[in-house]
Amino acid sequence: MIIGVPKEIKDHETRVGLVPSGVIALREAGHRVLVQAGAGAGSSIPDSEYTEAGAEMLPAASEVWAGADLVVKVKEPQPAEYGFFRPELVLFTYLHLAPLPELTNRLLQDRVAAIAYETIREKDGSLPLLTPMSEVAGRLAVQIGAVYLEAPNGGRGALLGGVPGVAPGNVVILGGGVVGTNAAKIAAGMGAHVTIIDRNLNRLRELDDIFKGRVVTLASNAWTVREALKDADLVIGGVLIPGASAPRLVRRDMLRTMKTGSVMVDVSIDQGGCFETSHPTTHTDPIYFVDGVLHYCVSNMPAAVPHTSTFALTNATFPYLLKIANKGFERACEESAPIREGVNTYQGRVTYPAVAESQGRAWESVATLLAQPA
Numbered sequence: 001m002i003i004g005v006p007k008e009i010k011d012h013e014t015r016v017g018l019v020p021s022g023v024i025a026l027r028e029a030g031h032r033v034l035v036q037a038g039a040g041a042g043s044s045i046p047d048s049e050y051t052e053a054g055a056e057m058l059p060a061a062s063e064v065w066a067g068a069d070l071v072v073k074v075k076e077p078q079p080a081e082y083g084f085f086r087p088e089l090v091l092f093t094y095l096h097l098a099p100l101p102e103l104t105n106r107l108l109q110d111r112v113a114a115i116a117y118e119t120i121r122e123k124d125g126s127l128p129l130l131t132p133m134s135e136v137a138g139r140l141a142v143q144i145g146a147v148y149l150e151a152p153n154g155g156r157g158a159l160l161g162g163v164p165g166v167a168p169g170n171v172v173i174l175g176g177g178v179v180g181t182n183a184a185k186i187a188a189g190m191g192a193h194v195t196i197i198d199r200n201l202n203r204l205r206e207l208d209d210i211f212k213g214r215v216v217t218l219a220s221n222a223w224t225v226r227e228a229l230k231d232a233d234l235v236i237g238g239v240l241i242p243g244a245s246a247p248r249l250v251r252r253d254m255l256r257t258m259k260t261g262s263v264m265v266d267v268s269i270d271q272g273g274c275f276e277t278s279h280p281t282t283h284t285d286p287i288y289f290v291d292g293v294l295h296y297c298v299s300n301m302p303a304a305v306p307h308t309s310t311f312a313l314t315n316a317t318f319p320y321l322l323k324i325a326n327k328g329f330e331r332a333c334e335e336s337a338p339i340r341e342g343v344n345t346y347q348g349r350v351t352y353p354a355v356a357e358s359q360g361r362a363w364e365s366v367a368t369l370l371a372q373p374a
Contacts, residue, residue, distance in 0.1 A: 001325045002032045004068025006061045007039040010075045012283030014042020014306040017072040017093065019314050022321070023053035031325050032056065036064045043310040065089075070329075072321055074313065075300055076103060085110035090329045092321060094118055094133075095344055096299075098245045098358035099272040107345040113329050117317060118270075119243045119352055120342035127242060128338075129320070131178050132312040134267075136302040138182030138238060141265045142171070142190065144296055144304075145234040148263045148287065154294050156261025158233045161191030168192050169233040174225070174249050174274060176203045176217070179238030179267050181210070187234075188214050195228055225249055230257045237266040237274040243344070243354035250275040252290075260292035269297045272358075333366055340366050 003026055005018045016039045018026075023033045035055040037047055047057055058064050065071060065084035073093035077085075085106055095116035097104050107114050117129035142160075149155035149169065162168035171187040173180045176198035187194045188211065198204055199220040208217050218224050229235060229250065239246050246268040255277060268274040269281075277290040280299045287296050302309035320339060324332045333340045344352040349364045356363035 001328070002034060002067060002069045003321070003325060004064040004071045005033065005035045005039055005055075006064045006071065006073065006081075007036045008042075008074055009061075009078050009080060010300055010303075013075050013300050013303045015074040015303055015310045015313065016040045016043050016045065016306075017074050017314070017317075018321075019043075019045060019311060020049040020053035020055075022314060022318050023050060023055045025318070025322060026325060027054040029322065029326055034058055034064045034067050036061050040310075043306040045310070070321075070325060072317070074310075076100065082106045085112050087111040089113070090324065091115065092117075092317075092324065094270070096270040097344055097352075097355045098243060101359050104345065104350065104355065104359060104361075108348050108350065111348045112345060113343065113347075114345045115324070115339065115342040116243070116344045116352070117342070119344060119354075120320060120338045121242065122338050129313075129316050129342075130240075130242075132316050133302045133309065134178035134238075134240075135182045136305065136309050136312060137267045138179035138236075139186045140301055140304060141179070141183050141236045141238075141267055142186040142192075142234070144301070145171070145236065145263045145265050146190070148294055148296060149233060149261075151261075154261070154287065154289070155263055156233065156259055160187065160234065170231045171195070171234045171236065172197065172228045172232040173236045173238060174198075174220075175238035175240065175268075176200065176207050177238060177240055179240070180236070181207065183236045183238060183267075184211065184215050192234075197224060197228060220249070222251075226254050226257065229254050232258060233262050235262070235264045237264070237268045237278075239268050239274040240271065241354065243352050243358075245272040245358045246274045248274060248276045250277075252276045255291040255293050258291075258293050261294065263294045263296065266295065266297045267301065269299045273297060330370055333370060 033055045070090040091114045151157035158169045160169040171192045194215040204217040266278045281297045343366045350356045351366045
C-alpha cells in the first residue's frame with residue numbers, strides 16, 4: 001500500500017500524522033510512504049529524517065494525495081483539501097464530523113472511506129486515539145487559562161495558586177474524563193481550588209480516591225453548574241460523547257452571574273462546544289468576550305505544543321495504521337472491531353450513528369456495507 005502524509009494546513013496546525021520511526025516500520029512491512037516536504041518541520045522533525053527513514057519526499061500536497069492509497073493526517077481536511085478526495089481513498093485522521101456537515105457531504109459525495117481517530121473504541125470502552133490528545137489538551141487548558149487570567153491578556157488578574165494571605169483561584173472543570181482529570185492534576189498542582197462536575201457518580205468516587213480529597217466533586221445538574229460558575233475564575237469544558245455533538249452545559253444566562261474577566265476554555269469545541277456561547281477560534285485569533293467573560297475555543301489546542309503532541313499521538317495511532325496498511329481497508333474492518341467502529345463514512349454512506357444523529361442523516365453499518373456484493 002502507498003501511505004501519504006501531507007502537511008497540515010489548518011491554522012497554526014504544526015503536528016504531523018507520521019514520524020520517521022513509523023516510516024521505517026511501514027517500509028519494512030513492504031509499503032511505500034509519500035511525505036510532503038516540510039510536513040514535520042513544525043514538530044521539529046526535518047525532512048532529512050524522513051529521507052533517511054526511506055520516505056519519498058514530494059513538494060506538493062496534491063502529489064501526496066493523488067499518489068496515496070491511504071492518507072494519514074492529524075486534523076480534519078480543510079476546504080482547500082476537499083478537491084483531493086476521490087473514490088477508493090482511505091483517510092485516517094481526526095474528523096469530528098458532528099458539527100461539520102459540509103465536510104461530511106464531500107466525503108459522502110466522493111465515496112471516501114474515512115476512519116476517525118476519535119471514534120476508534122477498544123473492548124474496554126476506551127478511546128485510545130483520543131486519549132493522548134485529551135491528556136495534552138486537559139493539561140494545556142489550565143496553562144492557557146492561567147495566562148488569560150492575567151490582566152494584560154484580558155483576564156481579571158487572578159493568580160490560580162494564590163499567595164499566603166490571599167485565597168487561590170477557583171477552577172471549575174465540567175467532565176471527569178481524560179480531559180478533566182488531566183486538567184485537575186495541573187490545576188491542583190498549581191495550588192488552585194478545584195471542582196470537578198460530572199454526571200457519573202461512580203466516576204466521581206474514583207476521582208475522589210485519585211485526588212485524596214484535594215478536589216471537590218459535584219454531581220452534574222443545571223443548578224450545580226450555575227452555582228459553581230458564580231465563584232469560578234477559570235472554567236474548563238471537557239465533556240465528550242464520542243462522535244456526537246457535545247451537550248451545552250453552560251447556558252448564556254449563566255454567564256451574567258460570573259465574575260467579569262473570568263476565563264472559559266472549551267476543550268469540547270471540536271464537537272461543537274459545551275458552552276452555549278462557544279464558537280471555534282484559531283491560534284491566530286484565539287479569544288473573544290461574551291458578557292465580560294473571556295472565551296478560548298481553539299479547536300486544535302494540542303497544536304500549541306506540536307513536538308509533544310505529535311509523538312504522543314503517533315505512539316497511539318501507528319499500530320492501527322500499520323494494521324490497515326498490512327490488511328487493506330476491508331479486511332482490517334472485518335477483523336478489527338475497533339477499526340470498524342472508527343469508520344465514519346464508506347461507500348457514500350454515514351456509518352457512525354452519533355454523526356448521523358447530530359446531522360439528521362440516515363446511517364448504515366460498515367458490516368452491512370462490507371457484506372454487500374461489489
